[in-house]
Amino acid sequence: MPQFPTPPQTQEQRVQEFVADFQTLRGEVRKVIVGHDDVITHVLIGLFAGGHVLLEGVPGLGKTLLIKTLSESLDLSFSRIQFTPDLMPGDIMGTNIILEDEEGRKHFQFQRGPIFAHILLADEVNRATPKTQSALLEGMQEGAVTISGTAHPLPQPFFVLATQNPIEMEGTYPLPEAQLDRFLFKLRVQYPALEDLTEIIDRTTQVREVSVQRVMTGPRALALRELVREVPIASHVRDLAALIVLASHPQWERAPEQTRRFVRYGASPRGAQALVLGAKVRALSEGRYNVSVEDLRAMALPALRHRIILNFEGEAEGVDVDRLIANIIEAAENLSVTEKEVFLR
Amino acid sequence: MPDLTILQRAVADVSRQIRVRRAEFYGLRGLFGGAVVALLPLVLRDSLGWTGFLWAGVCLAAGALAGAVAGFLMPLAAGEAARLADRGYSLQDRVATALEWADRPDRTPLVEALVTDAVARVQAMTGRRIIPRRIPREARFVPVPLALGIALVLAPAIPLPQGALSNLSGARQDDEEKPPERAGSLESQERPQAAKREDVRRAEVQERTFGPRAGAGGATQPGDISAVFKDTSLAGQTPDFNAFLKKGDDRIRMLEQIDRLPDLQRDFTQSQQRMIFQKAKALRGGLKGDQFSPDKLRELMREMERLGRKGDPGYQGDLGEGMEALEQGQSDRAMEAMERALNKLRAMEEKGRDGKGLRGGREDERRGARRGERGPGGAPGDEGDWPEGEGSLPGKGKNPNRKGDPSQRLNTNPFDVGVEGQARSGRKDGMDTNLVGRGGNVPSRLQYMGVLGQYRKQMEEDIVREQVPRDYHGQVKDYFKALDEK
Numbered sequence: 001m002p003q004f005p006t007p008p009q010t011q012e013q014r015v016q017e018f019v020a021d022f023q024t025l026r027g028e029v030r031k032v033i034v035g036h037d038d039v040i041t042h043v044l045i046g047l048f049a050g051g052h053v054l055l056e057g058v059p060g061l062g063k064t065l066l067i068k069t070l071s072e073s074l075d076l077s078f079s080r081i082q083f084t085p086d087l088m089p090g091d092i093m094g095t096n097i098i099l100e101d102e103e104g105r106k107h108f109q110f111q112r113g114p115i116f117a118h119i120l121l122a123d124e125v126n127r128a129t130p131k132t133q134s135a136l137l138e139g140m141q142e143g144a145v146t147i148s149g150t151a152h153p154l155p156q157p158f159f160v161l162a163t164q165n166p167i168e169m170e171g172t173y174p175l176p177e178a179q180l181d182r183f184l185f186k187l188r189v190q191y192p193a194l195e196d197l198t199e200i201i202d203r204t205t206q207v208r209e210v211s212v213q214r215v216m217t218g219p220r221a222l223a224l225r226e227l228v229r230e231v232p233i234a235s236h237v238r239d240l241a242a243l244i245v246l247a248s249h250p251q252w253e254r255a256p257e258q259t260r261r262f263v264r265y266g267a268s269p270r271g272a273q274a275l276v277l278g279a280k281v282r283a284l285s286e287g288r289y290n291v292s293v294e295d296l297r298a299m300a301l302p303a304l305r306h307r308i309i310l311n312f313e314g315e316a317e318g319v320d321v322d323r324l325i326a327n328i329i330e331a332a333e334n335l336s337v338t339e340k341e342v343f344l345r
Numbered sequence: 346m347p348d349l350t351i352l353q354r355a356v357a358d359v360s361r362q363i364r365v366r367r368a369e370f371y372g373l374r375g376l377f378g379g380a381v382v383a384l385l386p387l388v389l390r391d392s393l394g395w396t397g398f399l400w401a402g403v404c405l406a407a408g409a410l411a412g413a414v415a416g417f418l419m420p421l422a423a424g425e426a427a428r429l430a431d432r433g434y435s436l437q438d439r440v441a442t443a444l445e446w447a448d449r450p451d452r453t454p455l456v457e458a459l460v461t462d463a464v465a466r467v468q469a470m471t472g473r474r475i476i477p478r479r480i481p482r483e484a485r486f487v488p489v490p491l492a493l494g495i496a497l498v499l500a501p502a503i504p505l506p507q508g509a510l511s512n513l514s515g516a517r518q519d520d521e522e523k524p525p526e527r528a529g530s531l532e533s534q535e536r537p538q539a540a541k542r543e544d545v546r547r548a549e550v551q552e553r554t555f556g557p558r559a560g561a562g563g564a565t566q567p568g569d570i571s572a573v574f575k576d577t578s579l580a581g582q583t584p585d586f587n588a589f590l591k592k593g594d595d596r597i598r599m600l601e602q603i604d605r606l607p608d609l610q611r612d613f614t615q616s617q618q619r620m621i622f623q624k625a626k627a628l629r630g631g632l633k634g635d636q637f638s639p640d641k642l643r644e645l646m647r648e649m650e651r652l653g654r655k656g657d658p659g660y661q662g663d664l665g666e667g668m669e670a671l672e673q674g675q676s677d678r679a680m681e682a683m684e685r686a687l688n689k690l691r692a693m694e695e696k697g698r699d700g701k702g703l704r705g706g707r708e709d710e711r712r713g714a715r716r717g718e719r720g721p722g723g724a725p726g727d728e729g730d731w732p733e734g735e736g737s738l739p740g741k742g743k744n745p746n747r748k749g750d751p752s753q754r755l756n757t758n759p760f761d762v763g764v765e766g767q768a769r770s771g772r773k774d775g776m777d778t779n780l781v782g783r784g785g786n787v788p789s790r791l792q793y794m795g796v797l798g799q800y801r802k803q804m805e806e807d808i809v810r811e812q813v814p815r816d817y818h819g820q821v822k823d824y825f826k827a828l829d830e831k
Binding site: 014236293 | 454456457458476590816
């Protein structure tokens with residue numbers, strides 16, 4: 001068996017440091033945000049998995065505050081764009097302006113837009129026109145924007161956190177399925193519980209200074225992203241991830257009944273990538289060196305809920321996508337052991 | 346890289362547990378199969394003797410043993426055992442991942458830490474059984490063959506028939522009537538020939554009429570429902586539904602003859618004159634005078650004569666002439682007379698329509714009067730409201746005034762309109778139900794007098810049966826009396 005140049009202690013230290021950084025960052029956000037532990041954890045998982053996160057929730061639940069607090073915890077540049085119907089792509093990406101030098105000669109100079117930041121808060125992203133949304137989503141996917149034939153790379157890490165309001169649909173432009181697929185996770189911000197609500201009241205109506213410290217730099221975040229990719233995954237766990245994604249497709253011959261009945265389009269291969277990457281970050285954040293089936297179960301909802309498109313019957317029946325995904329996971333796990341002998345199930 | 350032996354040993358331990366459980370599981374299945382097979386030597390104990398018990402024991406033990414051995418030796422992949430070990434010891438797939446990735450060339454540095462972690466966790470665990478025992482479904486039924494076997498052991502041996510097997514075909518009455526000396530010897534017994542049965546005759550493919558069965562089984566009493574189900578000549582035949590579908594019944598064939606279909610939309614409350622017309626039309630039906638029935642023609646003429654008594658259509662003479670010709674056997678002449686009478690009847694019908702204010706009506710009468718004033722030399726086409734070349738536009742009329750002729754309605758009585766439901770000049774027949782309101786526009790579907798008679802009779806019966814409250818007897822009778830007065 002070959003020997004590795006780095007001693008095992010070093011690997012354990014790397015993982016321990018990941019866990020410590022993850023906990024510290026979460027602690028800083030929790031100084032400001034009350035409750036929403038799952039949302040905070042999933043946002044951080046999205047950050048270290050190298051994807052972008054869409055937060056959906058009614059107004060006033062602290063979505064924007066969560067993202068602002070996270071940006072304050074990271075030693076990274078931060079931009080916020082309030083999306084409106086009259087926002088143009090140039091307002092996001094930047095534009096070429098004419099400048100005149102001391103000798104009176106005029107030339108074009110690219111004036112960078114707010115997209116050139118490490119952390120970008122796209123507030124109420126569904127209020128902008130599809131043209132503007134596409135400009136943002138192109139940058140999310142490619143990591144660069146092209147203006148006047150010149151490609152401008154975006155700074156790394158580039159992390160987009162978008163919010164949208166599910167109830168005010170008038171005057172909005174809902175993101176198409178193809179563009180939703182660009183987001184690694186879609187998180188639902190729920191209304192806080194009673195104890196959380198009382199804590200929010202106490203924190204926000206009294207004189208209390210809360211200072212959030214910058215606990216992580218950009219290079220450090222990139223290094224942790226590299227570590228995530230090293231986490232091994234067993235073949236049966238990987239196969240289960242593939243089965244879960246396939247079981248969300250109604251056209252698949254072994255798809256469960258619920259999928260056949262209520263789903264129009266299933267999750268894309270990006271969904272499987274998001275599932276496994278999220279599971280790897282989750283495993284590391286818990287100090288484990290491998291991905292388990294429990295990690296897949298935990299990450300299936302945020303990774304797949306925006307990638308499963310219900311059909312008319314599903315919409316008419318008011319099918320909850322989260323419940324549907326739980327059904328799909330159960331069906332996939334049964335499928336993985338159905339053909340096995342009774343003692344191997 | 347830490348030693349994987351501990352992980353492999355743990356997986357081997359789990360594999361052994363799985364094999365043992367499999368041996369138990371499939372051993373029980375084999376036991377059930379063996380118990381079933383063991384019944385056979387017990388049944389044949391009479392011929393096998395004491396070896397029957399031996400064979401039964403051997404079958405039982407062999408079944409259980411074969412099942413257990415097969416279960417123990419079933420293939421088992423190490424990865425599967427590792428997965429079950431992870432699940433059984435709650436190791437979150439550490440063992441399976443470590444064993445799978447330890448030998449892979451593309452393993453990452455993190456795998457080393459994983460193996461170390463997995464080994465440490467496995468060492469800390471006690472070797473407990475993680476594979477649960479499973480009982481096969483067949484195990485619940487093992488007592489059944491065992492109980493049967495015990496019963497067979499305790500019961501006397503079952504004698505087997507010697508020689509050839511007896512004829513198991515159905516015994517016939519003539520076999521039973523055979524003399525005993527002939528049926529005594531099995532070897533000499535003739536094999537009874539099956540009686541040649543009549544072939545079931547397939548019903549012919551032909552059009553059949555399914556009328557009510559006429560009690561082929563003898564005289565039947567009215568209301569004898571069982572007679573309907575008595576056997577008939579058709580009972581012996583196989584029902585041929587194909588013929589029915591192919592040929593169809595009378596109703597289906599009737600659909601093809603449109604002219605014979607009853608007109609379900611016909612208004613049966615039309616005037617008697619129209620009914621006479623229709624009867625006459627049906628009577629003639631494209632036939633010549635010597636081709637139709639003189640009886641029907643006579644019936645029609647009597648109908649017309651009866652109708653003519655109500656008014657004075659002026660065709661009584663024609664009818665009398667027709668009847669006389671019919672008596673003399675001159676059908677053509679009778680037919681011509683009836684045609685003349687019908688024309689007069691039609692004229693009377695048209696006159697009756699005028700009274701209803703339909704086409705023509707009072708306006709026509711007035712115009713006729715005006716035409717009479719102007720004399721017979723009226724312009725052709727003067728029957729319409731606006732004859733050709735005239736109109737209300739300036740310069741169009743014959744009147745030299747700029748606005749033309751004054752309206753004909755200027756001096757008419759504004760109240761000179763018929764009230765719906767009120768008797769007016771024109772024909773009167775028995776079908777006018779005097780309905781007012783919305784129902785007045787809909788022609789009645791029943792003949793007034795006939796229905797009224799039925800209702801009156803029903804009313805009298807109901808009063809006799811005390812189905813009408815006593816207090817209402819007078820009121821109901823007054824109501825019908827009022828109807829008579831109308």
